[in-house]
Amino acid sequence: MNTRLNELRSFLAGEMRKDVSDIAGIDPEVIDLCNALNNIVGVRTYESCCGHGKEPFRVCFRVKSLKPLPKIAYWCDPCRSSAGMWQLVATTDCSMAPIRFRLESKDVGELAYMQAGDMAREIRAMLGNAQQP
Secondary structure (H helix, E strand, O other): OHHHHHHHHHOOOOOOOOOOOOOOOOHHHHHHHHHHHOOOOOEEEEEEEOOOOOOOOEEEEEEEOOHHEEEEEEOOOOOOOOOOOOOEEEEEEOOOOOOOOEEEEEEOOHHHHHHHHHHHHHHHHHHOOOOOH
């Protein structure tokens, strides 16, 4: 069976992990933002990269419905967040797989890492969970 279909079924069944901190090989810089996003009801991250100082910081995620998207898109407006300018991109592939989303920085390196941390703290505060992970 198609791997993407299995992943989507797992996500819809609530089986994808909410806390990514124990995933082997995960970039430590992405853990806080991934966990904050995963605490938004209906959102699950599935891929991320800090960019390693050369590429944009990015977190890919799926949603069960469009309802949580404003809670994420909000952070892409520089007037609304201290996180800086990020973009939210919707993607599919040549097989027209279900829409996936990517939250991506425009900055790289330490500035992007700081922005991601700020965004994670602000998301947790918005959700009423301001304590550190």
